[in-house]
Amino acid sequence: MSKWGDRWSSSVPRVAVVTHDLAMVWLVWEGLHWLRYSVMPNPPEMALWSTEVVLVLAAQGLVFWQVGLYRGLWRFASVPDLWNIFKACALGLFAIVLGLFLYNRLDLVSRTVLVLYPLVLMGLLGAPRLLYRAWKDSHVDRGGQASVRILILGAGHAGEALVRDLRRFGSYQPVGFLDDASRLRGTKVQGVPVLGRVEDVAEIARETAARLLVIAMPSADADAMQRVVVACERSGLPFRMVPRLRDVLEGRSLPGELKEVAIEDLLGRQPVLPDWKAIRAWLGARSVLVTGAGGSIGSELCRQCARHGARRITLVELDELSLITAEATLRRDFPDLEYIPVLGDCGDPAVIDYALRQAVPEAVFHAAAYKQVPLLETQVREAVRNNVLATRTVAHACREAGVGTFVLISTDKAVDPGNVLGATKRLAEMGCQALADQRCTRFVTVRFGNVLDSAGSVVPLFREQIRNGGPVTVTDPEVTRYFMTIPEACQLILQASAIGTHEAIYTLDMGEPVPIRVLAEQMIRLAGKQPGRDISIAYTGLRPGEKLHETLFHADERYRATAHPKILQAEPRAIQAELVQAGLEKLREASGRYDCEILSMVLRELVPEFQPIAHRAPAPAERAIVVAFPSRAARKS
Known part of the structure; x- marks a missing residue:
């Protein structure tokens, strides 16, 4: 009834x-x-x-x-x-x-x-x-509560749409717009007046008794966002922003949701827009396997694969809680796909062979690795075992199983290694290169710089230090790093994998490097505090193995453009496969004996460009060399 x-x-x-x-x-x-x-x-x-x-x-x-x-x-x-x-x-x-x-x-x-x-x-x-x-x-029902008075920064399409949404909620009252366009001064948008310029937000907020500021400028670049955030901070009011369309489409924000300004909104680089059509054409209906699937990169890579057409995802992870969390999240968000969780060390041949038999994958993404530079300087055995020998085990198993594509997730620290992390990742690249054969598995290496908000990165560290009242510790006032977001890094991996070249190394044109000092100052401001006044910044000196600046390109790797304007393909440096194979066996034997001295010696023999920073003086022109990008003409040649 x-x-x-x-x-x-x-x-x-x-x-x-x-x-x-x-x-x-x-x-x-x-x-x-x-x-x-x-x-x-x-x-x-x-x-x-x-x-x-x-x-x-x-x-x-x-x-x-x-x-x-x-x-x-x-x-x-x-x-x-x-x-x-x-x-x-x-x-x-x-x-x-x-x-x-x-x-x-x-x-x-x-x-x-x-x-x-x-x-x-x-x-x-x-x-x-x-x-x-x-x-x-x-006549929206306000539930008997007083409306929150809101001042909107930006009188464009996003601001106009925001007013309509706020009126539906009923608990918010837009009292005015601020916009730097002089032609809009004195006009009304959806009946709400444009009261002045963005830089006058503190004064106008007091006059209008506003209680919340909303930044409706989703297309603003980093410099503009920094100016707007500084103006909002002067007002002393809380502020939010309308999410970018890109964040909504990729599931990081909900339509109509106001989000806090994130550090990536203030960094001076444009996000890379992938070719989704090419990615879906390559990834669609495939079975994929991801090692390190519970980590920052691995878990997001699984999400991207699920979102863009994979039919089966196998998660190989050593940490049981990370594996449970990653699988549960995927099953909640993408319930129609097939998932195969495998708990174990991917460096164990039995584990990876079992995972490959269960999954029968057409592509394997090897994201499992140790990545903490100072720690690995004193943990050579584990760095070699996990970053080199485990990579060799997975890559060899993939070739034996006839997997179509093996993707090694590397780092810009492997370009001109000055620490154990960079040297082990470079040797991992060489090990995959030694296995490459045009007739079987396609080996692809993807390099990128630091990943914002990944586990163990500088952003969570700064956030915790700010929460505790400081000081925020920066190694050196001049230190710089290249940054990208976790979703952007995973999209680069998928984009490079879809390009289809055999035995290729891909790197991202990541724009200009970001001074870590500036990153720390921006994060302090985002927390509603002033650097040097509310939160101090302490300079502690470079840690073991750390460079002042990172290198993205190597002189011996000729770079050329790809189908994607922001992805460059490097020609692998020549190696002697027999020597690499023999060296890896020596490393395996020394690892079994926990002989760190032999491990360090063989690592330097196999990676001759590895010069530990503690044992070399910086070259006079190093800073100019490492931050330079190849010219567009050189990339096309």
């Missing part, structure tokens, strides 16, 4: 809308004819109902239904709905003319009425819808 009752009650509003629209059709048709014939000396008699009127109502009603006029709700009527009404009225006129022509050759139908009919009908159908929405917007 309740099911039929619910169905009946839900159909009542639609019946009322249909009745209203047909009543308007009758009123317009009869009214226009009455007005037209009323000026004649002997007007013909017009019946309120006739076969002609029934044909008009039937033709126009059928067009209304076919155009989809009743799929929308009056509560959310907008300009697209008016355009839909106009199309329905125009097509309805055509249907009416055709029907009446066949019925009575348009006898007693005024040509003036035919011209005016769609225009008048559009007004009588559209006006009630817009008036109803305006009435609903002005």
